[in-house]
Amino acid sequence: MKRTILLNPGPINVTDRVRDAQLRGDLCHREVEFSDLMEGIRKKLLQAFDIESDYSAILISGSGTAALEMAISSCLSPGRSLLVIQNGVYGDRIAKMADVYGFKKHGISYPWGTPPVLDDVESALKENPDIEVVAIVHHETTTGLLNPLGEVSQLARRFGKKVVVDCISSLAGDTLDFNNWPIDIAVGTANKCVQGLPGVSFVLVKKNDLDRLGRIPPRSLYFNLAGHHTAQEKGDTLFTPAIQAHYALDAALDELIEETVANRIIRHRESAEFLRQGFAKIGLQLMIPDGHRSNCLTSIYLPNGLTYTKLHDDLKNAGFVIYAGQGKLSDKIFRIANMGDIRKEEFAELLELLEKICTQHRG
Numbered sequence: 351m352k353r354t355i356l357l358n359p360g361p362i363n364v365t366d367r368v369r370d371a372q373l374r375g376d377l378c379h380r381e382v383e384f385s386d387l388m389e390g391i392r393k394k395l396l397q398a399f400d401i402e403s404d405y406s407a408i409l410i411s412g413s414g415t416a417a418l419e420m421a422i423s424s425c426l427s428p429g430r431s432l433l434v435i436q437n438g439v440y441g442d443r444i445a446k447m448a449d450v451y452g453f454k455k456h457g458i459s460y461p462w463g464t465p466p467v468l469d470d471v472e473s474a475l476k477e478n479p480d481i482e483v484v485a486i487v488h489h490e491t492t493t494g495l496l497n498p499l500g501e502v503s504q505l506a507r508r509f510g511k512k513v514v515v516d517c518i519s520s521l522a523g524d525t526l527d528f529n530n531w532p533i534d535i536a537v538g539t540a541n542k543c544v545q546g547l548p549g550v551s552f553v554l555v556k557k558n559d560l561d562r563l564g565r566i567p568p569r570s571l572y573f574n575l576a577g578h579h580t581a582q583e584k585g586d587t588l589f590t591p592a593i594q595a596h597y598a599l600d601a602a603l604d605e606l607i608e609e610t611v612a613n614r615i616i617r618h619r620e621s622a623e624f625l626r627q628g629f630a631k632i633g634l635q636l637m638i639p640d641g642h643r644s645n646c647l648t649s650i651y652l653p654n655g656l657t658y659t660k661l662h663d664d665l666k667n668a669g670f671v672i673y674a675g676q677g678k679l680s681d682k683i684f685r686i687a688n689m690g691d692i693r694k695e696e697f698a699e700l701l702e703l704l705e706k707i708c709t710q711h712r713g
C-alpha cells in the first residue's frame with residue numbers, strides 16, 4: 351500500500367524503526383525499566399545537540415504546547431514581567447499563556463510574517479526594567495518565517511535577561527547555535543524534526559538557571575517544571591507518562607544521533623530548496639522572502655481562484671496531506687512542510703501533481 355505523505359508541520363512521517371519501537375512491550379512507569387528509558391532519552395537529547403555540559407532535559411507527556419506551557423508558566427519570578435515577541439500564531443500563544451497565568455507582560459507585535467525590529471526589542475528592554483524573561487518563537491510555523499533568535503537572544507543577554515525560545519518546529523531542522531546564542535530555556539517536541547511520535551515533548555534548561563527556577567513558587571500542578579526536573583533526576587515521574595511515545599522518541603533519538611543534527615539540518619535545507627525551485631517553476635509565489643525562510647516549511651499563495659479545499663482534496667486523493675493557512679491567511683496561502691522521513695522521489699511526485707493541478711486550473 352502506498353503510504354500517505356504528511357506535509358503538515360507535525361506529526362510527521364516516521365521510519366519503521368521509530369513506529370515499531372512502540373511495540374517494545376507493556377511497562378509500568380514505576381519500574382526501573384522506565385527510569386532507564388527516561389534517563390536514556392534525557393541523555394540522548396543533550397548528546398544529539400552536544401549540550402550535555404550546560405543543559406538539562408525535562409520531559410513532559412503531551413503535545414508541544416504542554417512543554418511550552420510548562421516552560422512559560424514556570425519561568426518568571428514573582429513581580430517580574432515577560433517580554434513576548436509576536437508575529438504569528440505561536441508568539442500569540444505564548445502571550446495568551448502569560449495572560450492565563452496573570453503575568454505582567456510586554457508584547458512587541460508585528461503582522462504575521464514580518465520579522466521583529468531589533469531596535470524595538472532594545473527599546474522595550476531599556477524602558478521596562480521589570481522584564482526578567484524574553485520569549486520568542488524561532489521558526490514561526492504560521493508563515494515559515496525564521497525569527498532572528500541569535501540577535502534577539504544576544505540583545506537580551508546584554509540587558510541581563512533570560513531567554514525562552516519555542517523552537518518546537520525548528521529544533522533539528524534549522525540551526526540553533528546553543529554555544530553562541532544565550533538561550534536559557536528551549537522548548538521542543540518529539541514529533542517534528544526530531545522524528546518521533548506525538549505524546550511527549552521536552553524542555554531544555556541551562557543548568558545555571560535551575561536554582562532560579564527552583565525558587566519560583568509552582569503555579570500549576572501538572573506543568574511544574576522544577577517539580578518534574580527534581581523527580582526525573584531521581585528516575586521518577588510525577589504522573590503517568592505516554593510510555594509508547596517515549597519508546598518511539600528513544601528510537602528517534604538513536605536515529606538523530608546516527609544521522610547527526612548537522613546533517614539533518616542540511617537534509618531539511620536541501621529538501622526545502624528542491625521544493626522551492628519546483629514551486630518557482632510552476633509559477634507559485636512564496637509568502638516569505640528569501641533569507642527569512644526556515645528550512646522546514648514554505649507558505650505559498652493560492653493561485654487566483656483555486657480554493658484551498660480543492661487543492662487539499664486533489665492532493666489528498668493522491669496521498670499527500672498539505673496544510674491550510676491559519677486565521678486571516680486561511681483563504682490566501684497554503685503550507686507545505688518538509689519535516690520527517692520523506693524521500694526526494696516523494697517530493698518530486700508532489701511537485702508533478704501540483705503542476706498538473708495548477709495547469710488544469712489555469713485552463
Ligand SMILES: *Cc1c(COP(=O)(O)O)cnc(C)c1O
Pocket residue numbers: 359360413414415416418440487489490491516517518519539
Ligand atoms: C507545532 C508547534 C507548537 C505546538 O503544537 P502542538 O500541537 O501542541 O504540538 C508550538 N509552537 C510551534 C512554533 C509549533 O510549530
